[in-house]
Amino acid sequence: MKKNVLIIGAGGVAHVAAHKAAMNNDVLGDICIASRTQSKCDEIIESIQRKGHLKDPSKKLYSRQIDALDIPATVELIRETNSEIVINLGQAFLNMSILEACLETGVAYIDTAIHEDPDKVCENPPWYANYEWKRKDRCAEKGVTAILGAGFDPGVVNAYCALAVKRYFDKIETIDIIDVNAGSHGRYFATNFDPEINFREFIKVWTWIDRQWKEYPTHTVKRVYDLPVVGPSPIYLNGHDELHSLSQNIDAESIRFWMGFGDHYINVFTVLRTLGFLEHLPVKLADGQEVVPLKVVKALFPDPKTLAPNYTGKTCIGNFVKGIKDGKPRELLIYQVSDHKAAYEEVESQGISYTAGVPPVAAAMLIADGTWDTKTMVNVEELDPEPFIAILDRIGLPTEFKEIEPGSAESFDGTVRDLETEIAESTATVTVSAANPMIAVAPKPR
Numbered sequence: 214m215k216k217n218v219l220i221i222g223a224g225g226v227a228h229v230a231a232h233k234a235a236m237n238n239d240v241l242g243d244i245c246i247a248s249r250t251q252s253k254c255d256e257i258i259e260s261i262q263r264k265g266h267l268k269d270p271s272k273k274l275y276s277r278q279i280d281a282l283d284i285p286a287t288v289e290l291i292r293e294t295n296s297e298i299v300i301n302l303g304q305a306f307l308n309m310s311i312l313e314a315c316l317e318t319g320v321a322y323i324d325t326a327i328h329e330d331p332d333k334v335c336e337n338p339p340w341y342a343n344y345e346w347k348r349k350d351r352c353a354e355k356g357v358t359a360i361l362g363a364g365f366d367p368g369v370v371n372a373y374c375a376l377a378v379k380r381y382f383d384k385i386e387t388i389d390i391i392d393v394n395a396g397s398h399g400r401y402f403a404t405n406f407d408p409e410i411n412f413r414e415f416i417k418v419w420t421w422i423d424r425q426w427k428e429y430p431t432h433t434v435k436r437v438y439d440l441p442v443v444g445p446s447p448i449y450l451n452g453h454d455e456l457h458s459l460s461q462n463i464d465a466e467s468i469r470f471w472m473g474f475g476d477h478y479i480n481v482f483t484v485l486r487t488l489g490f491l492e493h494l495p496v497k498l499a500d501g502q503e504v505v506p507l508k509v510v511k512a513l514f515p516d517p518k519t520l521a522p523n524y525t526g527k528t529c530i531g532n533f534v535k536g537i538k539d540g541k542p543r544e545l546l547i548y549q550v551s552d553h554k555a556a557y558e559e560v561e562s563q564g565i566s567y568t569a570g571v572p573p574v575a576a577a578m579l580i581a582d583g584t585w586d587t588k589t590m591v592n593v594e595e596l597d598p599e600p601f602i603a604i605l606d607r608i609g610l611p612t613e614f615k616e617i618e619p620g621s622a623e624s625f626d627g628t629v630r631d632l633e634t635e636i637a638e639s640t641a642t643v644t645v646s647a648a649n650p651m652i653a654v655a656p657k658p659r
Contacts, residue, residue: 215297215321215581216242219290221281221311222302223253225406225518225562226325226364229570230302231257232560233608235266235274240578243273245294248303251278260561281307287314296320298580300573305329305410309344316348316357321580323573325364327454329410334493335417338426339457345590352590359590363576365530365549365568366392366470367455369605372598373532373547373612374463379598381545382536385465389533389627390455393473395443396526396553396564401650402481403520405565408511412491415482419452421460421468422629432479434629435639436471441615442550443529446473449639450629458592465536469627477654479641485510521563524553528564533617533625544617544624549610559609568610575604 218234218241220227227246234244246254254276261267267274279290281303291299291314301311301324308328315322328344330336336343345361352359362368370390377385394405404411418429434450453470460468474482485491490510495503531548549568556567576593579585584600593601602612617623629635646652 214583215586217294217296217298218242218244218577219294219296219299220244220246220302221248221279221299221307223248223250223257224302225521225566226570227302228257228260228518229556229560229562229566230300230574232261232264232266232562233571233574234300234577235261236268237574237578237608238267238272238274239269240581241298241574243294245273245275245277245296247277247279247290249278249280251276264560266560282310284310284313284317287311288317291315291318291320298323298577300577301325302570302573304407306331312345312348312359315359316351316355319355319357321358321360321586323360323363323576323580325362325368325569325573326410327362327367327457329413332494334413335419335452338419339461340454341457341592349590353588356588357590358580358585358587360576360580360585360587360596361590361592362454362458363573363593365572365610366390366453367458368572368593369549369610370530370532371455371459371593372596372601374459375594375596375598376547376602377532377534377536377545378463382534382538382543385463385534385536387467387535387627388459388463388465388469389625390453390468390470390531391438391440391448391533391625392471392530393440393443393446393448394526394528394565395446395473396524396528398520398524398563400515400520401653402477403515404517405520405563406517406569408514409507412482412485412507412510413493414453415451416491417452418450419456420450420470421456423466426460429629429632432474432482432641433632433639434635436625436627438625439623440529440531441546441548441613442527447475448473450627459594462592462594467627471627475654476641476643480643480645480653517563517566521553521557521561521566524557524563527552528568530568533627535619542619544619546615546617548613548615550613551610571609572605575601575608578604
């Protein structure tokens with residue numbers, strides 16, 4: 214049994230996780246929220262108190278300042294707070310520093326995204342092998358539980374893959390993970406989580422097809438799929454964290470990731486990228502000063518947390534699985550729907566942060582009670598998915614299932630055709646008005 218949680222990070226996802234941890238502090242114990250900027254942690258605590266979410270008032274809820282790249286300082290903080298579970302919700306650049314601190318102190322580690330090197334983007338697969346998995350043997354030697362990618366995607370979708378293997382299929386042929394946000398935040402343009410991480414994610418597409426890695430240009434393979442609740446949505450083949458572990462741990466011919474993008478997003482992204490504003494390495498100005506264009510873009514964009522009050526609409530994230538059960542073809546959509554307004558009413562957050570922030574707390578609860586206290590490093594799909602999904606059902610992310618008639622109009626075909634055909638059918642067209650730029654959110658009639 215483990216108790217006392219240290220949450221590192223104070224962004225939108227940490228905000229949700231802190232609320233959910235406080236709502237379950239009878240299981241998790243004391244909660245410390247730590248970040249480079251302590252005032253942001255205090256704002257989260259004020260939100261928790263405002264909503265009355267501290268279930269057991271005898272348990273502590275407090276903040277600390279930390280530079281999580283400073284391993285000795287993080288070690289000291291873990292010891293000072295008597296934390297036995299660390300939930301890393303800071304930028305992905307921090308992962309290895311925080312994991313090292315957990316290895317030194319022997320405490321459990323949870324994160325929600327793959328590690329990133331500031332000087333590299335979309336690294337060659339399997340990306341986990343470049344950083345996290347190199348420390349797997351040390352976790353086992355020290356008996357340290359490290360659960361990687363325990364957000365929604367990666368995270369819950371990994372558990373859906375494991376559930377498909379365990380309960381619904383004798384043989385899996387393909388898995389298509391589909392993530393659509395059909396909400397509206399009312400801004401001309403904004404990203405739903407850290408803009409720097411968001412844009413770095415879409416520079417290159419690595420996908421797992423026919424049991425091998427294949428690379429495609431960004432936003433060139435497009436489908437329109439009618440998902441539950443959110444309806445017909447344009448989705449694009451993308452690379453994503455979970456593919457890098459699922460390709461190793463799930464026996465399937467192809468595992469692909471698709472994300473919903475409107476024409477307006479494609480337009481803005483393409484312009485920024487073409488002009489060099491998404492460059493992640495420094496450029497030198499005429500006066501000799503160096504700046505990172507992507508960091509400038511991030512500074513100009515709205516903080517994703519500020520989108521929450523006026524956000525409306527829903528998200529739908531799920532796995533479309535095809536395979537064989539009892540000798541017959543089977544197709545199943547395992548999915549989850551969240552509502553932006555409901556997320557704000559509950560925890561003063563928007564739905565994207567909500568879907569990412571709830572799962573690591575469920576994982577922490579399973580470590581706390583021993584169910585997932587693996588004493589080694591694992592990705593979510595290597596664990597029993599049912600206890601995880603059961604907690605998610607109870608604390609805010611209920612899972613739904615939809616049987617699909619194989620080969621019917623509701624079936625999803627993620628087969629990638631020749632690139633010339635795919636590019637021709639993926640072209641985005643938007644209407645832009647200099648007088649009223651908000652008109653750009655409406656695509657031209659086709």
